[in-house]
Amino acid sequence: MIEVNNLIKFYGDHKAVDDISFSVKGGTVCGFCGPNGAGKSTTMNIMTGCLSATSGNVTIGGYDIFEHPIEAKKLIGYLPEQPPLYLEETPREYLRFIAEAKKIPAKSIKEEIETVIEETQIKEVADRLIKNLSKGYKQRVGIAQTLLGNPKVIILDEPTVGLDPIQVVEIRDLIKSLGKKHTVILSSHILSEVQQMCDEIIIIAKGKLIAYDTAENLEKLLQPKVTLEVQTDAAREEGELVLRKIEGIEKVEYEEMEDGLLKILIETTPEKELEIRKTISLQLANINRAVLKNDKIKANLEEIFIELTNPDREEESE
Numbered sequence: 001m002i003e004v005n006n007l008i009k010f011y012g013d014h015k016a017v018d019d020i021s022f023s024v025k026g027g028t029v030c031g032f033c034g035p036n037g038a039g040k041s042t043t044m045n046i047m048t049g050c051l052s053a054t055s056g057n058v059t060i061g062g063y064d065i066f067e068h069p070i071e072a073k074k075l076i077g078y079l080p081e082q083p084p085l086y087l088e089e090t091p092r093e094y095l096r097f098i099a100e101a102k103k104i105p106a107k108s109i110k111e112e113i114e115t116v117i118e119e120t121q122i123k124e125v126a127d128r129l130i131k132n133l134s135k136g137y138k139q140r141v142g143i144a145q146t147l148l149g150n151p152k153v154i155i156l157d158e159p160t161v162g163l164d165p166i167q168v169v170e171i172r173d174l175i176k177s178l179g180k181k182h183t184v185i186l187s188s189h190i191l192s193e194v195q196q197m198c199d200e201i202i203i204i205a206k207g208k209l210i211a212y213d214t215a216e217n218l219e220k221l222l223q224p225k226v227t228l229e230v231q232t233d234a235a236r237e238e239g240e241l242v243l244r245k246i247e248g249i250e251k252v253e254y255e256e257m258e259d260g261l262l263k264i265l266i267e268t269t270p271e272k273e274l275e276i277r278k279t280i281s282l283q284l285a286n287i288n289r290a291v292l293k294n295d296k297i298k299a300n301l302e303e304i305f306i307e308l309t310n311p312d313r314e315e316e317s318e
Contacts, residue, residue, distance in 0.1 A: 001026040001183045002047070002153060007056035009042055009207075016042045018207035019056075024200070026152070029179035031194035031201040032187040039207040040187045041081065044157050047185075048078045061152055077146030077182075081158040083138060084145075087131035091122055091141045094130060098145045112148055120144040120174060136167030143174065154178055156186040160193060172197055225250070226273045230264040231257075231293035232284055239264055242283045248272030261292065 002024040009017035017039045024030045034040045045051035047058050049065045049072065058065040063072035086094050092113060099109045117123050120140045125133055130141060139159060146154050159175065160168045175197055178184050188194050194201060195215045203211040203218075211218060232239065236254050239262050243252055251267035268276055273296060281291050 001028075001061060002185070003057075003059045004043070004047065005057050005059075007043065007046060007058065008054045009039075009046060009051070010054045016207050017046070017053075020204065020207070020209045021056075022202055022209060022212050024183060024185060026183050027179070028200055029175065029184045029186070029198045031198035032185055032204075033189075033194055033201060034187075034204040034210075037206075038204045040204065041157055043204070044078075044155055044185070044187060045080075048076055048155055049073050050078075074149065075152045077149070077151040077154045079142045079146050079154075079156045079159060081161060083142030085130050085138060085141060088129065090127050090129060091117070091133075091144065092126045094141065095144060095148065099148050102149045104149055112150075116144040116147040119147060119177075134167070136163055136170060139163065139167070139171055140174070143171075143178075147178075152183060154182045154184045156184065158187055158189070160188060168193070225267050226270050227297040228266040228268065228273065228277060229293060229295055229297050230266065230280055230291065231261050232264070232289050232291050233260065234262055234284055234287070234289035236262055238287060238289060239284075242280065242287070245283070246276055246279050248276055265297075 004023070005021050007017050007020045008015065020039075020043060032040050032044070042051065046053050047060075047065065049069050052066070058072075060072040061075045063075070065072045086097070089097070095113045095116065096109060099112055104112055117126050120143050122137060122140045122144060125137050130138060133141070143154075143156070143159065146156070156175070160171050163171060172193055175184060175186060179197075179199075186194075186197070198215070200212065200214055201218060202209065234242070236256060239254060243249060243264070243266070248268050249266055249272075250269070253265040255263040255265075257263055266276065266280075277294050277296075281294055284291050
């Protein structure tokens with residue numbers, strides 16, 4: 001559905017986008033992550049035809065965004081970081097204006113507007129002035145305008161920025177629902193959200209593509225070590241005695257919890273993980289101690305992001 005090939009963008013002598021290539025298949029929700037100045041917004045603006053590229057090309061549904069801009073842009077709904085809203089209009093009035101600008105047939109406009117109002121759940125505020133709406137509702141109105149014309153591709157730049165926690169959850173659920181009908185690309189600094197919402201994740205830093213994979217595969221990429229968490233009603237001395245007999249443990253931390261349980265964090269290798277988990281459970285059971293938790297701790301996306309975009313890591317690989 002989306003193909004980005006050897007994309008380069010200079011601002012004067014500054015290379016904002018450095019030879020990026022990736023493809024996103026139809027029906028995918030793809031997260032676009034990177035620190036400030038990484039080139040996310042520049043890449044999105046090029047993908048939507050709002051900005052020219054120094055070199056490289058972008059195709060949307062088979063149409064080159066530069067050679068066939070009208071055909072390509074008909075397939076795109078775009079929400080920039082600052083929603084382009086007319087504050088003195090109501091959502092319904094604003095959506096009519098956008099529908100006309102998109103050249104949606106006049107006979108279909110009313111139905112289209114009602115459809116996106118329902119889909120983004122803004123019916124109760126559809127006839128209030130946009131300037132009087134909460135940030136969350138303004139963001140929903142911005143997303144509603146991207147859906148007019150039923151584009152195949154939805155591109156959202158920082159859709160949850162500035163929202164409170166409840167609004168973030170609401171917008172997250174909305175984006176998940178959009179992924180059932182559209183190909184969605186979204187950028188975000190809230191990386192844990194990207195991990196929850198997206199099928200695939202692109203990470204860029206200093207204009208370069210650093211990683212493009214599923215969250216699960218990115219975890220595996222950066223987990224040469226595995227951390228296990230065990231919670232038991234054993235005393236610390238008992239836990240230490242049990243673990244002393246188990247091979248393959250490289251590091252152990254103990255924490256006596258307020259509820260009387262002992263939390264044990266164990267660092268090992270992926271090859272030894274399963275054997276250690278089994279052995280711990282059996283050994284604690286042999287001394288009549290319960291195991292209330294025995295799980296592998298997943299790397300969160302923030303840790304992956306910091307590791308991948310760490311300049312020291314790049315120097316080590318050279």
